[in-house]
Amino acid sequence: DTGVSQDPRHKITKRGQNVTFRCDPISEHNRLYWYRQTLGQGPEFLTYFQNEAQLEKSRLLSNRFSAERPKGSFSTLEIQRTEQGDSAMYLCASSYVQGANTEAFFGQGTRLTVV
C-alpha cells in the first residue's frame, strides 16, 4: 500500500454536469476525510467518515454534494449540477484513529475545473 489514492487526478466538466471522485485510503485506516482547496487558501474541511459512518458535514457541503463510504474502505464524493464556484482541488485524507493526536495522510487530490 503506497498511500492514499485519488481518481481522477484532473477533471474538466461543463457547468450543470455531475461529477464523481473516488478516494482509496491507506489500508486499515478507519477515518477518511474530504477537504477542498482553492488557490491561495488552505484545505477546508468538507466531511469525514469513521468506518462507513459519516460523522460530520461542513456548512460548505451544499445539498449538491454527497459523499459515501459504503463498506468502510473507499469513498466517493459526488457533485451534482456543478457550478463554476466548485472549481477547486478536492483532497482526500485518511488516518487510523486511536486518540486525538493522530495525523492525517493526504492523497494527491483531484483538480476540478468547471467551464
Place this chain on the structure above:
Amino acid sequence: AQSVAQPEDQVNVAEGNPLTVKCTYSVSGNPYLFWYVQYPNRGLQFLLKYITGDNLVKGSYGFEAEFNKSQTSFHLKKPSALVSDSALYFCAVRDTNSGNTPLVFGKGTRLSVIA
C-alpha cells in the same frame, strides 16, 4: 472554535540561511499542532506534530518547530535552507477539547529558497 493564522503569505530566504515560517493558533482547550508541506501538483505531506512534552519538536527533512503556549505559536524552523525546501507550508490545529475532530488548516505560506 479553533483557528490557525499564518501571517506571511510569502517567505524568501537565501540558501544556507536559517528559515522560519510563522504560525499562531486559537483553541479553547489545549492544542495538537501539525505542519504539512505541499509541493506543486502534489498532496500535503506530514512534517511534524506537537502533542505534549518537549516544546521543540523535530520532524522530517531537518525541520523542527517550537511550541510556545504563552504566545500561542508554533513556528516552523530549519537551521539551513535548501532550494528543494521551496514549497507551500501549512500549519494545522486540533483542539483537545473537541475530541478527534478534523484538522483546521491555515491559509499557507509559500517559501522560496533562493540559490
